[in-house]
Amino acid sequence: MKEPPIAKVYxxxxxxxxxxxxxxxxxxxxxxxxxxxxxxxxxxxxQYSSTDNASFWQGYPGYPIIAVLLLxxxxxxxxxxxxxxxxVNWHDLNKQYQRNYDKAIxxxxxxxxxxxxxxxxxxxxxxxxxLLQLKIEVVRKVKKP
Numbered sequence: 001m002k003e004p005p006i007a008k009v010y011x012x013x014x015x016x017x018x019x020x021x022x023x024x025x026x027x028x029x030x031x032x033x034x035x036x037x038x039x040x041x042x043x044x045x046x047q048y049s050s051t052d053n054a055s056f057w058q059g060y061p062g063y064p065i066i067a068v069l070l071l072x073x074x075x076x077x078x079x080x081x082x083x084x085x086x087x088v089n090w091h092d093l094n095k096q097y098q099r100n101y102d103k104a105i106x107x108x109x110x111x112x113x114x115x116x117x118x119x120x121x122x123x124x125x126x127x128x129x130x131l132l133q134l135k136i137e138v139v140r141k142v143k144k145p
Contacts, residue, residue: 001138002060007094007101009124009131010085010108011063012070016077017086021067028071030064034091039064042142046135049142061138063090066131075130081123084116 011033015021020031028041030052039052041064048069049055054062061069070077085108093104109117 001132001134001136002058003132004054004060004062004066005101006124006128007090007105008054008061008063008066009127010088010105010120011090012066013082013124014085014088014090015063015067016070017079017082017084021064021071023068023071028064028068030067032091033089036091041065041068043068044142044144047137047139047142049139055138056140059138061131061136065138066127069131069134069136070127074134074136075127078123081120084112084120 014033015030018033020033020035022029026043030039030041031037032039039050041048041050043049048061048065050062050064052062052064054060055065066075069075088108090104093107094101097103109120112120
């Protein structure tokens, strides 16, 4: 699995906290932070596929796949931490900072108290490290028997 930017964990937190993830049996629909796009995530065993650009073209788990992994409890999810980034418009921030995800994250963190900033950063890093340990395969199309 290719490593995603850690920003995708923050974006996944926002997607869940903002109610942008609709889980079904073996698929989910995830809406973008600006609510303009919908992505389909499908999975079978350890294969995950998503129609977002990062997952489809770059081959790493984008925020829609990470959000699904969090909701499936494949990764630890802390609702109170995710709530700290509810309604963040990552689309606009990433555009403003020309895809410099670290600068976008810094802007969001600057608007939090020191305690919440530390909690969010610590949790995102923990989730990211566990994501890297998962034995998943990001594919363009899930193959079922």
